[in-house]
Amino acid sequence: MDTAGQPELPTDGTGFIETGSAYITLSKGFRSGGLSESPTADLEEFDPEEVVSAELGLKFDALDSRLRVNMALFDLQYDDRQLTTIVVSPQGRIAGATVNADKSSVRGLEIESTILPVDNLQITVNAAWYDGEIEKWEDVQLSLNTSGLVPGAGNDVAPVPSGPSCEISATVVENVGAVESCVIDRSDENLPRLPEKAFTVAAQYFFDTSVGTVIPRLQYSKKFEIDACFDRISCTSGDFLSDHEDLSARLTWVDRGQNWSVSAYVNNITEEDYVIGGQPLYDAWGFGGYVYAPPRMYGAEFSFNW
Structure with a gap:
């Protein structure tokens, strides 16, 4: 175990923990932005993703170096987290597009352990618990208009079935027809793939x-x-x-x-x-x-x- 630069836990060699270290880190990182498809002929930009990370960790060896445990308690605060939504491309295809969620967070605990109960046998036990939240995200919900109504012709466009109540607007996409859209609040959803x-x-x-x-x-x-x-x-x-x-x-x-x-x-x-x-x-x-x-x-x- 590399403990260079980390404070060692006090031990007299007779306790449960033989060697170990504890640490606290605070860091800031980002993921660059880019270009994403949109229902128009233009490419839309998505912003860089920024995260502030705080972590409290503990590492130790015990039981005559037959047990090694790494533990980390962490908190990640995201600004403009890059998530995937659905758009209709200018070619009339349903496509995924990258957008920014204003605020989101992930908190959790991770434990990694390696045990050598007898010579030549190695057992690994890992566990993790996560709490992820989308705290603020306004997205555009899209639905293809199959009613034959023409945007701008004074017709009422039906809301998306089962969707939230919102003010519907519509545009025409070549090879598709009318695409209905509305701005919705998605801050009550799960963080995807967490x-x-x-x-x-x-x-x-x-x-x-x-x-x-x-x-x-x-x-x-x-x-x-x-x-x-x-x-x-x-x-x-x-x-x-x-x-x-x-x-x-x-x-x-x-x-x-x-x-x-x-x-x-x-x-x-x-x-x-x-x-x-x-x-x-x-x-x-x-x-x-x-x-x-x-x-x-x-x-x-x-x-x-x-």
Whole structure:
């Protein structure tokens, strides 16, 4: 464990904790802006994303260096966080576009631990809890007008089914017709692709042989309540909200000089079925398409280091 520049916890060598460190960090970062599609012929800019991060952490070794634990309690405050919404492109295609949510935050606790209960056996246990919020975000909700009404002709445009009450405006997009839009408040939605909590347990054993080391590994992970939606109605419907679960196995051989390695693996052994993405077009079309996790998959890897 690299503890350079970090204060060591006091210990006399006879307690539970043998060596360790605690730290506090405060930092500021950003992600650059760019250009995004819009329902007009123009490219629209999205702003840089800025984040202020505060973290309190603890690292220690214990039980005669057979236990290592890393813990971090953190708070992330975002300005102009870059999120994905749905637009109709100038070519008449439904497309994702990057926009900025004014205010959002993520708080959480992450724990990583490695245990060596007996020689050559390594067990990893990781856990994380997250609380993410969209605090302020005004987005534009789009719906294709199939009523045949012409914008600007004095006709009332029907509101988006199941959508929030808002003042509807409409424009004409080539090859599509009228596209209805309204500004809506999306600050009550989940942060996309952020699990509520996540757990991982893995075990691997190192068999030393005359021709190298053989390492079987078994891993189980589960992430709870991940939202893979984009537009307003798909995000509030819960149809794209799911738990992600995976049981995988790997068998690796490494030669004695640690230059060659060969691995065989299988992922999603139990063939869990859950949504990982799709086409959440509820606002625009009133329906959506789903992308599910890959089924059980086998594979092999080969590597050479020099």
